Amino acid sequence: MVNFTGKTAFITGGASGIGLGIAKACAKRGMNVVIADINKSAVDETVTLFENNCWPVLGLQLDVTDRAAYKKAADEAEYKFGKIHLLVNNAGIGVPEGKLWEDKNEDIDLAIDINYRGVLNGIKEIVPRILRHGEEGHVVSTASKAAIVPVPGFTLYNSLKMAVVTVMETLAVDLRETNVGSSVFCPGPYQSNLGYSSGRIRSERLGVEMPSFGAPKDGEKAPPPPRMDVDFTKVIRYPEDAGERVLRGVERGDLYIFTHADFKRGWDARAAAISKAFPDEPDNPDFQKVFPMLVYNPIYEKQEKVPGLAPAVK
Numbered sequence: 370m371v372n373f374t375g376k377t378a379f380i381t382g383g384a385s386g387i388g389l390g391i392a393k394a395c396a397k398r399g400m401n402v403v404i405a406d407i408n409k410s411a412v413d414e415t416v417t418l419f420e421n422n423c424w425p426v427l428g429l430q431l432d433v434t435d436r437a438a439y440k441k442a443a444d445e446a447e448y449k450f451g452k453i454h455l456l457v458n459n460a461g462i463g464v465p466e467g468k469l470w471e472d473k474n475e476d477i478d479l480a481i482d483i484n485y486r487g488v489l490n491g492i493k494e495i496v497p498r499i500l501r502h503g504e505e506g507h508v509v510s511t512a513s514k515a516a517i518v519p520v521p522g523f524t525l526y527n528s529l530k531m532a533v534v535t536v537m538e539t540l541a542v543d544l545r546e547t548n549v550g551s552s553v554f555c556p557g558p559y560q561s562n563l564g565y566s567s568g569r570i571r572s573e574r575l576g577v578e579m580p581s582f583g584a585p586k587d588g589e590k591a592p593p594p595p596r597m598d599v600d601f602t603k604v605i606r607y608p609e610d611a612g613e614r615v616l617r618g619v620e621r622g623d624l625y626i627f628t629h630a631d632f633k634r635g636w637d638a639r640a641a642a643i644s645k646a647f648p649d650e651p652d653n654p655d656f657q658k659v660f661p662m663l664v665y666n667p668i669y670e671k672q673e674k675v676p677g678l679a680p681a682v683k
């Protein structure tokens with residue numbers, strides 16, 4: 370999607386953190402922005418911020434797991450702005466750290482509902498609307514760097530974000546004859562309210578307190594903070610940076626939108642391990658003729674080298 374002015378972006382989880390960064394980047398490019406977020410007070414604050422900047426906005430309280438509510442929200446967005454062009458499936462929660470066999474079933478279901486089913490709901494509801502009007506469009510889903518290099522102890526988070534990557538890769542195949550693009554956004558660490566939002570949603574849904582991330586379990590002593598000669602202000606990034614990177618990726622038609630070159634080493638190791646794991650046997654040319662789409666996928670050829678970008682500041 371190359372022309373943004375006057376087009377409409379529908380952004381889930383758009384009232385905070387990375388989603389808000391993406392929303393601001395859209396507004397700065399002259400787009401109408403629909404902020405669809407479960408947190409009503411954050412939606413109201415965001416609408417005020419946008420109105421103060423004279424940025425066209427519609428704020429909607431939406432739980433992405435609720436299919437009927439999603440349809441209503443999409444109808445309201447079209448009623449206000451006519452058409453939706455850019456869908457950003459960004460709403461997501463953090464998941465308590467723990468070994469999978471120790472996770473509560475309720476946490477597993479909640480994480481699947483929001484981090485995976487919410488993305489499917491967005492695609493099912495909005496993509497047909499974009500295809501129907503025929504103008505150029507794009508879908509971005511926020512996965513995580515955890516989908517590329519899994520974080521120890523976060524099976525649920527890693528695997529659901531990996532599922533989002535696969536959804537967007539397959540969507541790119543399924544949309545390749547259209548003028549609608551597909552990208553997966555895999556950010557590294559960004560300043561956001563993920564811990565707080567996830568804790569709030571979890572306690573509302575499951576009636577439990579969310580332990581703060583990395584907190585010691587009952588009976589354990591907190592480990593001393595690591596002594597590192599590091600300026601953390603140079604490590605953590607702001608959502609404005611995420612927004613600029615996402616919009617640049619949409620404009621370029623990137624299938625993958627990454628934020629930190631630092632994670633390439635982990636990916637290279639993973640890709641090399643997978644390559645080494647194929648048995649050292651000759652290919653069967655007949656197999657390739659019978660199952661061409663099983664052995665090769667042309668969508669990867671489109672991804673071009675991404676130049677560096679100075680991190681955007683607040």
Ligand SMILES: NC(=O)c1ccc[n+]([C@@H]2O[C@H](COP(=O)([O-])OP(=O)(O)OC[C@H]3O[C@@H](n4cnc5c(N)ncnc54)[C@H](O)[C@@H]3O)[C@@H](O)[C@H]2O)c1
Binds near residue numbers: 381405512557560570
């Ligand atoms: N912040 C990071 O370092 C980081 C890194 C990698 C990936 N991510 C991903 O980025 C996305 C945005 O997270 P963030 O870090 O900006 O956190 P955030 O909590 O600041 O923003 C997430 C927003 O999503 C909303 N939300 C949660 N569940 C929802 C639901 N069911 N329906 C609608 N809205 C819902 C929350 O209310 C919140 O406003 C998430 O998918 C997260 O997994 C974040």
